[in-house]
Amino acid sequence: VFALASAASLVEKIALEVRGLSRSEVAEVEEGRPEGSSAMPHKRNPILSERLCGLARVVRASLAPVLESEALWHERDMSHSSVERLVFPQCFILVDYMLDRVEKLLGELVIYPERMAKRLDEALGLPFSEGLLLALVRAGMSRKEAHLLVARLSSEALRTRRHLREVAEEAPEVRARLSPAELEGIFDLRNVLRHVDEVFDRVFSQGYKGGDDQR
Structure with missing residues (x-):
């Protein structure tokens, strides 16, 4: 669950950055299919990014009952069983969904480099x-x-x-x-920016290895 919570938090960091850069006064990026605000039609809400941030909170909140299950009677009572039966499947399903959705988010992300350049000038x-x-x-x-x-x-x-x-x-x-x-x-x-392409190639290339035995 700790690993799943870390993965969910990583997805949230990406989604949070998209949300920040999508604000009307920034407008450097936009979700591929943003939804308009029901009250303010000019707004382009980053619905998917907001959903991912909310789900990350749910996954992290699952740590509490897992930690509470550390103290068991006589080394091994069954009070942890109900927790694990609920928390483990839920966290795996949520993180699997989040990883799928963040891939969609980044794949469809609309970027406005001219707006970025303008803000740098400002x-x-x-x-x-x-x-x-x-x-x-x-x-x-x-x-x-x-x-x-x-x-x-x-x-x-x-x-x-x-x-x-x-x-x-x-x-x-x-x-x-x-x-x-x-x-x-x-x-x-x-x-x-001279090393950006090299960094991206190293991180995202198919043959990249995060460690001696990790792909």
């Missing part, structure tokens, strides 16, 4: 702040000093509604350690 380059911090550390700045500097530059970017790269280019501490070309690379989305 973020003023702040998602690249970690890359800037790490580049400064590699260039010899202490991590604490780099963290404080990038935090200050990020606040300045937000306050003035300017791109973080533009603010960083004006900072003497940054110019002393990073060249214009290096700064350009830090804020280039292609560099951030």
Whole structure:
């Protein structure tokens, strides 16, 4: 049941991400066949994702009666039997259904990359702040000093509604350690995504092995 609860929670994490990215103010993804709201026709409700999140709670809740069955009279009374007869089949059936539905969810998921790109532009380059911090550390700045500097530059970017790269280019501490070309690379989305295909191939390829003896 612990393994089943973990599997259900993993499915829920995926579904929860879809729900978040499906919100009207985000709208970066959409379920393949979303249902409209009965009260607000413009809404596209992620019904399947919401269902998976609810079922994950049911599976996790099944841990409680299983744990309660740890303490038995004289090592082996039969009070656990009724629990196991109910919980085990239910959890296997629910997780089997959840795995089938999450495969359908991901297979039919509609993605809007142009909306993602627009939101990145609106973020003023702040998602690249970690890359800037790490580049400064590699260039010899202490991590604490780099963290404080990038935090200050990020606040300045937000306050003035300017791109973080533009603010960083004006900072003497940054110019002393990073060249214009290096700064350009830090804020280039292609560099951030350069290993994505390799990661996906490694994880989802048919021949991937999670361990020495696991497929």
